[in-house]
Each structure stands twice: as structure tokens, then as C-alpha cells.
Amino acid sequence: MSFEATVYLNLSKIEPQWLDDSVEVDKATGAVSSTTHHIPAKAREACSYRLGNQKYIERCRQEIERAVKGRAFGVPILLGKVLAEEAASGAVIPLKEVAGLKRELKSLEQVPKLSADVKELIFRLTRLVQAAEENRNPIVLS
Numbered sequence: 001m002s003f004e005a006t007v008y009l010n011l012s013k014i015e016p017q018w019l020d021d022s023v024e025v026d027k028a029t030g031a032v033s034s035t036t037h038h039i040p041a042k043a044r045e046a047c048s049y050r051l052g053n054q055k056y057i058e059r060c061r062q063e064i065e066r067a068v069k070g071r072a073f074g075v076p077i078l079l080g081k082v083l084a085e086e087a088a089s090g091a092v093i094p095l096k097e098v099a100g101l102k103r104e105l106k107s108l109e110q111v112p113k114l115s116a117d118v119k120e121l122i123f124r125l126t127r128l129v130q131a132a133e134e135n136r137n138p139i140v141l142s
Contacts, residue, residue, distance in 0.1 A: 003057050004142045005082075005124075006048040007131035008032060018043050028092055030137030047131035049124040052117075057083055060121050067111045067118075075104040082125065082141065093139040098132045101139075105129065 008030040011023070022035040032044045041048070051057060061083040068075055077100050081093055093101060105126050108114075114122075128139050 002053050003051040004049065005051055005128050006140045006142065007046045007128055007135060008137050008140070009044055009046045010135040010137060013046070013135065014039075015043060028138075029140045030135070031140070046135045046137070047128050049128065051121060051124060056117065058085070060115075060118050061085075063115060063118050064108065067108070067114060071111075073104070073107045075108060077101045078104045078108070078125075082139075089142045091141045093132075093141070095132060095136060095138050098129055098139065101125070102129045102133075 009032070010030070011019075011025050011032055014032055018032075018034070018037075018039045020034060020036060023032060024035070025032050032039060052060070061079065064075060064079065064083070077093065077097055081091065081097070082101070105122055108118075108122055131137075132139050
């Protein structure tokens with residue numbers, strides 16, 4: 001099983017050739033779709049990353065848990081929603097929680113001796129956070 005995360009473009013940023021009267025915006029995810037034609041992912045996604053398979057995510061989660069243990073900060077959104085063992089496909093990190101995730105990622109970047117895998121995961125999640133802020137849309141996990 002592979003974990004992916006996506007932020008969809010705000011409707012105002014989608015190229016006009018993809019927009020017609022049948023365009024709909026999913027209220028939960030911000031995903032734009034059309035009932036008359038297919039809108040390619042590249043035309044409707046602001047940022048999308050494959051975060052890793054289940055084993056990779058679990059290793060990163062365990063390392064992050066060890067890294068924050070005993071520190072003055074926690075990472076409840078990251079561990080409880082993004083990297084949660086029970087994270088469901090289609091789960092959403094709402095826009096109101098994106099700022100909290102951003103703080104958690106910045107705090108985690110200050111931890112010395114993180115593995116290259118965790119650093120890469122932080123990088124990808126930071127890019128997703130930036131896209132969410134720029135597009136005013138949530139991060140969608142799949």
C-alpha cells in the first residue's frame with residue numbers, strides 16, 4: 001500500500017480551457033472536476049507527492065516519535081493524522097490545521113541527526129503545506 005498526498009489548485013488558478021458550466025468543486029478536498037470532460041491531474045493539482053509505502057512511513061513515524069520524545073514540542077497533527085497507522089485513504093488535513101502542521105515541521109527540522117528519509121518526508125510535506133496555503137485548499141491523503 002502506498003501513501004500519497006495532494007493539494008488541489010484553487011478554482012481561480014485552473015487554466016480556462018478546463019472550465020465550463022459543468023465544473024464542480026468538492027467542498028471537502030477542493031478537487032475540481034467536470035461532468036463533460038476529463039481534467040488531467042496536472043491541470044488541477046497544485047502539488048502531489050508519493051510519501052512512501054506502509055513500511056517506509058512506519059519507519060519514519062518511529063524515528064520521529066523517538067526524535068521528539070522528551071522535547072519541548074510535540075507533533076500531534078503529523079503523527080496523529082498524516083502518519084497515523086489508521087490514516088484512511090481520502091482523509092483530509094483541513095486548511096485550519098495546515099498552520100499547525102507547518103509549525104510541527106519547522107520544529108522537527110531543528111532536530112539533529114534525522115535520517116535522509118525523514119528529511120525527505122519533511123521536505124515533501126513542507127511543499128504540500130506551502131501549496132495548501134497558496135491555494136487555500138486542504139491536504140488530501142490517499
